[in-house]
Amino acid sequence: MKSPPSLSLADHRLLDLVWSSEPISSPQLCKLAQAQLGWKRTTTYTVIKRLCDKGCLKNEAAVVTSLVDRATVQQADGQEVLQRSFHGSLPSFLAAFLRAGSVSDQEAAEIEQMLEEYRQSH
Structure with a gap:
C-alpha cells in the first residue's frame, strides 16, 4: 500500500470512524460524525470527498470504504x-x-522490546 498524502486532523477523525465501521453507508457515516464529532452533514461530505480525492476513501453507491x-x-x-x-x-x-519525562517504565520496556525484535529481524 502506498503512503497516503498529508492528512488534516479532520481527515484523521473521519478515517477513524470509517475504520471502526466500514463498510458504512455515507448517510450512516454522517449520523456517526454528527454524534461523535458534532459535524454537520455538509462537513462530513466535504471531508469524504477530500479523502476520496486524496485516494484514502472510496464512496461507491453511497457506501464508504477505506x-x-x-x-x-x-x-x-x-x-x-x-x-x-x-x-x-x-x-x-x-x-x-x-x-x-513523558515515557513510563512500561512504555520504556515496550520500546526496548521493539528494538530487540528489530535487531533480531535485521
Whole structure:
C-alpha cells in the first residue's frame, strides 16, 4: 500500500470512524460524525470527498470504504513528524520525550522490546 498524502486532523477523525465501521453507508457515516464529532452533514461530505480525492476513501453507491489502513497512515504520520520536527533523527525524537519525562517504565520496556525484535529481524 502506498503512503497516503498529508492528512488534516479532520481527515484523521473521519478515517477513524470509517475504520471502526466500514463498510458504512455515507448517510450512516454522517449520523456517526454528527454524534461523535458534532459535524454537520455538509462537513462530513466535504471531508469524504477530500479523502476520496486524496485516494484514502472510496464512496461507491453511497457506501464508504477505506483505501488505506490505519497502520499505513500512522507510519506516514510518524515519518512526517520525524522529518518536519526532528530533521529525520529518531534519537532526537525519543530524546524530546525522555527530557519531558513523558515515557513510563512500561512504555520504556515496550520500546526496548521493539528494538530487540528489530535487531533480531535485521
